[in-house]
Amino acid sequence: MQKVAAANEVNGMHDHLAEYIRKKGLRQTNQRKLVSDVFFRGKGHLSIDDLLAMVRKKDPSVGYATVYRTLKLLSECGLAYERQFRDGPTRYELAHDESHHDHLICVQCGRIEEFEEDRIEKLQEGVAERHGFKLSSHRHELYGVCASCQRARG
Amino acid sequence: MQKVAAANEVNGMHDHLAEYIRKKGLRQTNQRKLVSDVFFRGKGHLSIDDLLAMVRKKDPSVGYATVYRTLKLLSECGLAYERQFRDGPTRYELAHDESHHDHLICVQCGRIEEFEEDRIEKLQEGVAERHGFKLSSHRHELYGVCASCQRARG
DNA sequence: TTCTATGCAAACCATTTGCATCCAT
């Protein structure tokens, strides 16, 4: 899916962030606006390096740490999810408030697809219950070779 | 279930390793025997630090890197699985050739339990198929509060 | 003897932090 957010969604996200910043007594800065705008308009599953490169096209003076700190902020206020696949760096994903999904990752090209499977979610809850766990989150990743890599290399 | 391996299983694992070492033209060393013995007799889900501490009780001169290198070797030859939970360090698990399992991790005490749920495995395959992926592996971790932590802190 | 394995320290890589300065409030 990897939807790109529509313009009005982007505005909504900026508002959400502004609100959060106000409530916490933090500050609006150009860097925060720029980094979050790039993230909101981006394609999802982006690493800090990806984001920094995109940000620096608009303002080369932005520092590494600022991108980290801004994405932490976005995660805190519920606009981003941190995802850590296999070994690579942490990737950030837009948290549009759709239903939950998990990921398929191609081990050859790195392509990331999303999937939703309610029956798995249900079964997970059963597992947790049987073990007496109160679930707070989970991570479910499927690794394999995607359709186009199969075509390309057999 | 975190089983401890029976004596005959431990012997079998040593044999398996010796065989692999021979085939690859590598060398039997005391460190390898010691590290792998400690691992084979251990409780599963151990970090390098855990293992190093156990190893150094028997031979304080063993180095950090040797434990890493030995566990990489054990992974290569199919005797260990590397598991990377949340943020903590890589943990190593005995690969007794039982059926596949996944994990429940307590976010409070770090306790790790194992679960098996064939219906989830089946559903995963369906998901992969629908996306045209050829699955090679997966990672499925459930995070929450375990029974005893719930009792302890409500 | 030959060539892998070891132990140590240094290198790595992603991420975090300390700090002087900058700047939104």
Place this chain on the structure above:
DNA sequence: ATGGATGCAAATGGTTTGCATAGAA
């Protein structure tokens, strides 16, 4: 003018690697 935010560089933490030496084969 305050005190949070930034950019830089240094620190961190887990893991890997280079290298001289030890030790299997």
